[in-house]
Amino acid sequence: MTLKNRILWLFAAATLLPFLFTCFLSYNTITSILDKKLTSGIQNNLKQVALSLENTLSNLNHVSQQLAFEGNVGRQLEEFMTANEPYDRSYLTDQIKYQLNLITFTNPNIGLTMYYFQEDGSFLFENTGVKDSFAVGKLPVLSSYYGITYFGPHISNDRFNDQYVLSALRKVELPEREDAYIYIESGFKFTQxxxxxxxxxxxxxxxxxxxxxxxxxxxxxxxxxxxxxxxxxxxxxxxxxxxxxxxxxxxxxxxxxxxxxxxxxxxxNREKNEWLMQMLFLSLAVVAVSLSIGWLLWRMVYRPLSRFSKEIRWMANNNFNSVAMRTSIPEFGVLLNQFQSMKTQIADLFAEVELKEKRRADLEIEKLLYQINPHFLMNTLDTAHWLAVMNGQQEIDRLVTSLNKLLYYNLRKGDSLSTIREEIDSLKQYLILQQIRYNFKFDVRLNVKDELLDIAVPRFILQPLVENALYHGLDDEGRIEVEVGMSEGLEITITDNGGGIPEETIAALLANEQTQRHRVGMGIGMNYVKRMLDSHYEGAASLTVTSEIGIGTRIVIRLPFKEADK
The missing domain is CATH 3.30.450 (Beta-Lactamase)
Structure with a gap:
């Protein structure tokens, strides 16, 4: 994960986890509270409803007992049922109605009250009008025991009342009739x-x-x-x-x-759902705030890190220019200042190492030049030349003359630059010496255009490469070709038909160990030429070597064009 994602995730987790844990605890708490509140409220409501119903049914039971046979009204009803005289029946009717009115007046929760005869569906002594649709069989039975039946809530049978009521039907014990009942309704607004x-x-x-x-x-x-x-x-x-x-x-x-x-x-769940919606919106707000703060933190960290990354890329590309960097975070400011100081020190160190390397290369060349005293060699070789002439030794005279010219060119002090012409002349003297030295014949062909002879090149770059051709498999049919031409720059090609050089040997010839083994003499090798080119052209020149075993070797030097000093 990137630093940005880690900061966002960690900050979101550090913010949301406690929040979610709090929400979980509060949800359980509010659920418990609401459940207890609702359950308690509903149960209390139920108890009140049940108590109200029980009181109503108890009142109906009490009143019905007064109107049954055991009570005073019940005895008067029995007398009424057995009376034959109109006067007696009228008198008893008034008495029974009076008793009924007295009972209903003293019990305001009592509504319709009457005696009901089940066999013929008739009723007597009703205290109010009765609906024509009255039928006991259609009423919802609530419970029935001990000769009394309670009916659940139903529309009142009172002609002038459409409210829900409770009712009771109690059997009246009459000697003459087995189907007599007292019917009583509650008189309060039950639904409300x-x-x-x-x-x-x-x-x-x-x-x-x-x-x-x-x-x-x-x-x-x-x-x-x-x-x-x-x-x-x-x-x-x-x-x-x-x-x-x-x-x-x-x-x-x-x-x-x-x-x-x-x-x-x-x-x-209404209240819980409302709470959940509030928690959801709050959670979204917390997430948005957390991500925003995390993004701001990342921005504060990202800018200095981005600057660090840019500075490191510049340093990797050898760009050590110091640019003042500012940041609002003191800790990053200290790091940036230390980084700038480190970059400056590295740049100074690189410059110092580069200078030391250049000086070391120059010292090695100077050391090579001073290993032999040029004046002593020249004088000695000149003496040998005249002795050979005086004694008629032409071969020795030729050898000494070529060696004298070659050493004079290679060991002279001063400017390290030469020309193609001087390099070719020195190479010819070197080849004369090698042809006298070796007991086999080899052919050397030089192909140089006249207009290129005065082009300036580093001194002593052809001889080591031709020497390598002689050292690696050249025989009596050997051939070395040196060609100087122009392509995108000056191009020097040295080709031979020798035995070829293995790749690991080529790598060793270009490596430093060859220089360590050939610190003196003429076997400086390709490594010297490569380092000389790097020193003069700072990477703009190239030296490539290709070789095939049994076929030969091809060495190509490509140099940027450089006029000879006048």
Missing amino acids: SILDLDGISKHTYHLILDNSGRIAYSELGHVFPENSLFPQLRAPSSTSGSTSGFYWYRQVSNQGWSVVSLLSKADY
């Missing part, structure tokens, strides 16, 4: 009492189940129709669960019926 108990109830729906789990009342008839079994009531003791996109909670009454509150999962 369920829906308006607390703030949570506005998001909930209610079911009322009878003792067997059948739905006696439903506020969500399209999902949980009445007179159907509640599907999720797997065990009588179940108090909560989920079904059809709703969470449900159940409160069981003492009589065995139960109230179920339904809360949609969307409403249940």
Whole structure:
């Protein structure tokens, strides 16, 4: 990974991980709080609803007991049923109505009250008008025990009331009739009492189940129709669960019926979803801020590093020019200043090494020149020349004369430059000496255009290369060709038909160890020529050697054009 990516990732991780951990803990906390809040609120609401229903049914039970046979009104009803005289029946009717009105007046939660005879569907002594559609068999049974049946919420049978009510049907023990019942309805607004108990109830729906789990009342008839079994009531003791996109909670009454509150999962998770959306937006903001800060940090680090990289590339290309660099970060400023100081020192060191190398090359040449005293050699060879002439030794005279000219050219002091003409003349003297020295014949051909004879070249570059040709496999049929021409610059080619030179030998001839082995004498070799060219032309000249075993060797020197000094 690049430094930029590492900074962005590390900064994002250092920022986001604590934030995400905090979000995780807060999510669990708020989930626990909301769950407890909603569950507690719904359960409290259920208890209030169940308590209200129980109180209502208890009141219906109490009133129905007063109106049954055991009570005073029940005895008057028995007398009414057995009376034959109109006067007695009228009197008893007034008494019974009076008792009914007194009971309903003292119990404001009581609504429609009447005696009902199941066999013929007739009713007597109703305290208000009864709807024509009244039928006990159509009412939703909530529970039934001990001779009394409770009906779940239903529309009142009071002609003038369309509110939901609870009702009870109690059997009246009459000697003459076995189908007599007292029918009583609650008189309060039941629906509003369920829906308006607390703030949570506005998001909930209610079911009322009878003792067997059948739905006696439903506020969500399209999902949980009445007179159907509640599907999720797997065990009588179940108090909560989920079904059809709703969470449900159940409160069981003492009589065995139960109230179920339904809360949609969307409403249940509303507050959590709102919190999650807020956390999402906050997370995006934190990510954006973290990445922005990471990018700014990277920019602060990148600019000095980019400058460092540029300076290193310049230094790799031998550009040691110092340029003042500024940065707003003190630590990088110190590093940049130290780098500038180091670059200056390296540049000075390079210049010093280069100067020392140049001086060392010059000293080696001077050392070679001074190893033999030129004047002593010249005088001695001149004496030998005259002795040979006086004694008629023409071969010795020729040898000494060529050697004298060659040494004079090679060992003379002063300017290191020469001309092609002087190099060719020196080479001819060298070849005369070698032809006298060796016991085999070889042919040397020199091909130089006249207009190139006065071109300046470094002194002593042809002889070492021809010497290499003689040393490496030349025989009686040997041939050496020296050609000087012009291409993109001055081009000197030396070709022979000798035995060839292996590649590793060529590499050794161009390497420094050859110079170490040939510090004196004439065997300076190709390494000397290569170093001389590098010294004079600073890399603008080239020396290439190609050779094939058994075929010969070809050496090419390419020099930039340089006029001879006048």
